[in-house]
Amino acid sequence: MKQPFPFSAIVGQEDMKRAMILTAIDPGIGGVLVFGDRGTGKSTAVRALAALLPPIAAVKGCPVNAARRADCPDWAVIAGDEMHEIPTPVVDLPLGASEDRVTGALDIEKALTNGEKAFQPGLLARANRGYLYIDEVNLLEDHIVDLLLDVAQSGENVVEREGLSIRHAARFVLVGSGNPEEGELRPQLLDRFGLSVDVASPTDIEQRIEVIKRRDAYENDYTAFMVRWQAEDAMLRDRITAARVALKQLDTPEQSLRDVAELCIALGSDGLRGELTLLKAARAYAAFRDDTALTRGHIRDVAALALRHRMRRDPLDDAGSGTRVARIVAETLGS
Amino acid sequence: MNQLARAHTALALLAMDPALGGLVIRARAGAVRDAVLAALPPHTRLRPAMGAEALEGGIDVSATLSSGTLTQTRGLLARSGAFVLAMAERAEPYLAARLAATLDAEGARILIALDEGIGEEALPPALSDRLAFRVDLEDCALGDITPAPIWPAPALLAQVCTPDDLAHTLVLLAVRLGITSLRAVGFALRATRAHAALMGRLEPIEDDMTAAVALVFAHRATQLPAQQEDAPNDSPPEEPQTPPDEEHQESLPQDIMLDAVLAALPPDLLAKLNAGGTDRGASGSGAGQKKIGNRRGRPLPARDGGPAQGRVDLIATLRAAIPWQTLRAREAPHRTGPHIRAIDLRRKRYVDLSDRLLIFTVDASGSAAMARMGEAKGAIELLLAEAYARRDHVALIAFRGAGAEMLLEPTRSLVQTKRKLADLPGGGATPLAAGLLAALAMAQQARRKGLTPTIITLTDGRANMALDGTANRAEASADARTAARALCAARVEAIVIDTGRKSEPALMQIADIIGGSYLPLPRADARSLSTAVTRALED
Known part of the structure; x- marks a missing residue:
């Protein structure tokens, strides 16, 4: 198969x-x-x-x-x-x-x-x-x-x-x-x-062409395609395994906890689950990047992922919640 | 290429490369459709009402009971060969998702969807997106029927090469036609190769590409390329302009292909695109809309009765049989396994709350129209955003000038609402009767789909446009009262909201005739409106 x-x-x-x-x-x-x-x-x-x-x-x-x-x-x-x-x-x-x-x-x-x-x-x-x-x-x-x-x-x-x-x-x-x-x-x-x-569908033409080409190669040149990309997958899997280990040793400075809390308050996200998730996601991201301590940059990069769906929705606001998160992250943590 | 020839070509391409997914045939049942289907190899026929057991297989009740050993049936999805889905426009999300997963998992299955939909009815987009082709046989006459053509000696598909720039050209063309799904481009690529193979060529030529894009892109287009639209308003046709900053060399094959797509555009789609109503292509079905209650949902206790009246509940059947086992075993000592008789059979019952549909019928006449429409739109979005737990659907009908117009079909999607209600028309006379009747028609249609409709009318004045289009106050009021009586007779729940500065006795009377509630709400804004509606509905 x-x-x-x-x-x-x-x-x-x-x-x-x-x-x-x-x-x-x-x-x-x-x-x-x-x-x-x-x-x-x-x-x-x-x-x-x-x-x-x-x-x-x-x-x-x-x-x-x-x-x-x-x-x-x-x-x-x-x-x-x-x-x-x-x-x-x-x-x-x-x-x-x-x-x-x-x-x-x-x-x-x-x-x-x-x-x-x-x-x-x-x-x-x-x-x-x-x-x-x-x-x-x-x-x-x-x-x-x-x-x-x-x-x-x-x-x-x-x-x-x-x-x-x-x-x-x-x-x-x-x-x-x-x-x-x-x-x-x-x-x-x-x-x-x-x-x-x-x-969303990629808007960049080159990217769209690459999608089509890879899909085509997967279907018509299956063996060679899989050899090439399964090797990449294996490398990624190794990075994930390494990150799981690194996660245990990762430093979480006091300042990061403060950043996370401030961000969640500024966004008005409901409940503490958002804070916990953001912290865990930022730590996992830092471990994946092979960094030794959690920094503001890590939090900034995963904030939208962790918080976008937890904000009170304002249906009269046409901008997506992702944009709102990005704006408030920039205001709270600097860009 | 006429529609029938398209159908034949599409089927031949599917036989060549099953990974193209399949074909949607939009047509009523009849000789023309049968003629196309006759060309199909043996296939499995599916119906929208089929449940998980029929699709995935389950326990063969009669064989199991008679033999005393467990006998499984094989589900229809496990059969090999093509699927034909009859009445595809009625397919429920479950069936669509299941079929989509089957098509995704095994590249070699094809699905022919027979779409008998009228108007906006169509098969679920999750499914139609996975089928490369679509033909519309509505306008084909008996005389058009031709036997499937004999193709020149086909070549081996695996040996057909892919021109280097093909992917590039197809992607650009898709962008110009406003096709966002990348699946479509992949299909066009495959179809080009399959068409070349069909024609016995190992190297696709221009004909193959034009045939492929005409079959795959035409029905997916959501916009006409820019220069086509601008041409009439721009400079006079005598002095043709050179295309602005586009490389002429590269755009040439694209233009030929574009012409092929334009020639193949379904006429109704072309009209819609020309009218500027682009729909953004993605007209989601508005989930749950086609769902009729009482077929799934929370199971109720099983009831006795033969298998002819529904699905057998095995557990309840077994339980009913248990007390008799010892007695029956004595009667038939040679048999092993449980002794179950027809009298033990229990059938399943389900209950499912039907969803509510709020039909906003908004007066778009006069000077305050823009504000009222804007607030109605805001209220709809608020209700949608707040109401998912209550499972409400909303729809919007506007009445002004000579009649009523549906601006938003029943939907539960906030995204879709925002897209469709981007700009709202306003101004003109007040044809209240026409608005009420349009709402009634929609309410009755919704009931057939298992929804519970409520009509919410927003207006600030008296009717001044009769049903026949004459501006006559007395006649208009009489018509409005007649329409109100029709609503009352249909027992549709209704709320009349008076947004005028002082309350209007004629409106109060209308609300009274319908048997609904009357709410004076001067200077209604989106929030107060949604609160008032919520409160009125909870009463």
Whole structure:
């Protein structure tokens, strides 16, 4: 089967790429929302992300990819303590998915053939310790959104239905994409995404031509193209792994905390989540850049990603919220 | 190239290179469409109402119950070959997203979407963007039907080379036509190569490029290139100007291709582009608009009844069967597995709250029109911004002069609203009756789509333009009352907002006839308007 289009081969869209790399470095940032026109490479980027993520070690046969035998849920039948390495899960949540499929439900096969009451894990179990990707997230059914909000908050999936009473860990990074013309997102769901990106078709002719050429090469000269770009992807993956280590040693000066707080107050972003996310994102960015301490420059570069979607919306203001963030960042932190 | 020939060429190109995605055929069911479809190899037919189980596969209930072992059905999406989606304009977001993912994942699938839409109805943009071609067979007559042409010995697609500057030329052309999606350019590139292969050429020539752009770009154009529009207003045609600071050398093949696209523009699109209404190409469907409740949503407890009346709820069915297992096992000791009879079958039920549609019907007549329209627009944007949790859709109808005009089709998108309501017309007489009737028509259409409409009328004066277009106060008032009675008979919820300085008894009367509420709101601004509407709706 064809591998997805390599992440490094995506032309432009620096914001989107940066946001995805930052969540790969620190999953605690809490996901990315990508909003933009059709045909701008949103889905391509998310599908390419999987190849960038370092593999994880999990208990063999564990339905929730637990890292230790003790973390495996008690309802799961697991043969031994054997561990194996798996790619970081990136699970697609299709729009029409029923609640059963998302949370898991009674295993109908076992119920029908053996008359046995067993639990069949759903998408949330598979996404544990990985990514949950929702394309067209703004079209998602309300009751599925409610369910996701709850699980994303608690990190635990609780199923109480059909005589089953099951719970298991469900910690995942939410990645959503959508087209704002087709509907808005609920503020509560918006807030669950750590970073948000607006993408548009490149306006630069040369860039557009490069997009077409690379896509064409991917489709018609697949082998050579993949050799070239998978090497780039591997380098990027190494940088991400190195940044994860560097992040632990990164200095966070008092001044940076002050900068972050001031910025959030000036922007009037709701709640503390914005401050925490901005700080985490700036730290991950500094680690990625291989810098030893957090500086004002790092904060400035990721402020729009972390705060754009958290500001009170003023629908009568025609300028995008990205522009407002940029203006206030320049006022507060200097340019 | 007529539309039928375009359809044949498009199908041949798709057979040559399935990565072109597919073809939208806009036509009513009939002999012409059948003639085109007859050329298709064996395919899988899909319908908009198909649920996840039919598409993705699931448990084969009857086989499982009769054999006592689990039997799975294969979903339709797992079948090989082309898909034909009938009544594609009714496809719900779920189906569109699922099909889009299937097309994305496997480059070798093609989808033929049969679009029978009327007017603005069309298949979801997420899907049409992924299909390279579109033909409109509405105007084809029986006599036009020709058999599919026999192509000269086709060459191997893999051996066809790509001219160096092709990508460059196509990108520039797309920009001039206002096509933002880069997918379209990719399609044009593929179509050029496929067309060359079809014609037995290993090196694409100009014909291949013009054919490709005419098929891929024409229906996607959102603007006419600048010099085309400016030509009539500029210098007289006798002294042709040299194109300003554009390299003549480079623009030549582009111009030939541009002519090809222009020749292939659908007539209605051409009219729209010439009128300057460019739509910015991206007319999103306004999510949820096509969604009819009661088919998905929160499940209700299952009910008994045979499978003919809906989808079987297996869990409930099993639960109903459990108490009888021991008894039935005694009756049929040779069988393994659970004993389930027809009487146990339970079917699924769902409930889904229907979305609300607020139809703003705004008086755009007279001197205060601009201000009122501006505030109505502001109120709509505020309501949209504040109302996502309540799932409201909004629409805007303006009435002035001789009649009423829909300025914003039902939508939930703030982005789309801002684009469409950039400039609003104003001035003229007050045809209140025409406004109310237009709102009623939209309300009834919305009901059929499962929305709950509310009409909000904003005006400051009395009707002075009758339905037949005569400026006669008495007749106009009578017409307005008749329209109000029609609204009342249709049981549409309504609010009449009087923005005049002192309240107008005639308007109060109209509100009374409709059975709606009357709100005097002099000097209404966007915020007070949206607050008043919210409050009135919550009552």
